[in-house]
Amino acid sequence: MFTWRPEMSVGHPDIDRDHRHLVELLNAFEGAAGREPSQAVLHDTLLKLQDYAIDHFGREEAIQREAGYPFLVEHKHEHDALVERLTDFAKTYFISRRRPVDRAVLTEFAAFLREWFVVHTMGADLRMKGWVGVKPAERVSPSPPAAPAARRGGR
Numbered sequence: 001m002f003t004w005r006p007e008m009s010v011g012h013p014d015i016d017r018d019h020r021h022l023v024e025l026l027n028a029f030e031g032a033a034g035r036e037p038s039q040a041v042l043h044d045t046l047l048k049l050q051d052y053a054i055d056h057f058g059r060e061e062a063i064q065r066e067a068g069y070p071f072l073v074e075h076k077h078e079h080d081a082l083v084e085r086l087t088d089f090a091k092t093y094f095i096s097r098r099r100p101v102d103r104a105v106l107t108e109f110a111a112f113l114r115e116w117f118v119v120h121t122m123g124a125d126l127r128m129k130g131w132v133g134v135k136p137a138e139r140v141s142p143s144p145p146a147a148p149a150a151r152r153g154g155r
Helices: 015-037 039-067 072-095 103-128
Strands: none
Touching: 015 039, 015 103, 039 072, 039 103, 072 103
């Protein structure tokens, strides 16, 4: 199971609360995947994760927009890519059922989600620290995002 760590905090209470809840949902998906529950339970867990991620991304992007965060567009692209990946996974394994769900697929996808969350949170999200949730005069310019080829966890 994955544990929230204080060094993952971006310093904005709404974003940090969302991230803690996303960790809970990631753990729920990983736990469900490890128990090989019914298709319905896995699909429901995945949908909860996807719905909350979409809600969180909207809140996070609104906070960035309000703060005038200079890397909002790049950040949104990372969010959009994850939502697309979640949607593709749900369609492939639970909606059209083009491929069977087995423990290996679930373990691999749970590992992908965990890695994406850690890389995104510790990279793209931490660049917001010192920018969101602080007074304009106290803002610290974030470092630019890594080049796309250097990012991990994408397609």
